[in-house]
Amino acid sequence: MKTFPTFNSMYQKYIFPRKQFVNHHRMNAKKYIIPEVERRLREQNTPGYERPNDMLQSLMEMYPADGDYEIPYEDYVVNWTFMLVFASIHTTTENTTMVLYWLMKYPQYIDELLEEQKEAIESEGTKGQDPELSFDVIKKLVKLDSFVREVLRQRTVGLSLQHKNINKQDIELSNGIVIPSGEIVYFNSWDVSRATDLQGEDAEDFQPWRFVQSKKQAVRIGEDHIFFGMGKHACPGRFFAVQEIKTITSLLISRYKMTAASDITLPYTHRGMPTGAIKFEKRDN
């Protein structure tokens, strides 16, 4: 598309008319982000300036204002913010949905999760404020954490985590396999999540409490859990994402009685989605 700019703009105008919606969101984002970027650039060298500890600041430090960019610097920061939004929101939404569907397929575990939630809230006490689903309460939900990790394991199937060898040289792995320069490699996620030496003899089964006794929290990446990637580029947002998934699930099961209103089918392909209707009834408590 970059090579054929005229074709690209015609494509965007006539074949991809949603561009106007994208532009609308972009203008909105610019309205809020650019003045803040400008303020930080203006103030950052003044005495007493406190460095904000947030994503925007990290972006600005990763891509300094005096760098060489094809587009105006402020637009560059806005584009990156959009990329982060795409990397974080749909992934978290999708996986929360997965957890809900697995709960609907195995509703017999909901009561145990509610019991755990009740105990966690009680043990935290009020501490002068409403402890409901505070960070400490969510941390105590080890069964829910295991449930989440087991769902992620179940859906870690197919080929994923595409990476390209961008070096000019080939890379030789410790097992002798060579990845030529410019080649793309995928991980065999199916094998990782179904290998009995990594997951146990019952690797094929859905065992929601599989990780309760282990130290394998949903965020703990490793050779047996590559859903968030591995190594230095593993997902830095996974702590936040799992916290969100656990919080949303906890809120939903405690506030609503959820039941399957039709057959629930779970996905067993890499990009597959679950299907089925879910009925929500407000609980009295």
Ligand code: HEM
């Ligand atoms: C369930 C939700 C999420 C899933 C499944 C997920 C998954 C992933 C995966 C597989 C990678 C690539 C790792 C690699 O290339 O080896 C990644 C990278 C990344 N994710 Fe997430 N992610 C999620 C949520 C989030 C959230 C909430 C944020 C930000 C708040 C985030 C920010 C990032 C960033 C910045 C990278 C790039 C890291 C780097 O290249 O060094 N992700 N994520």
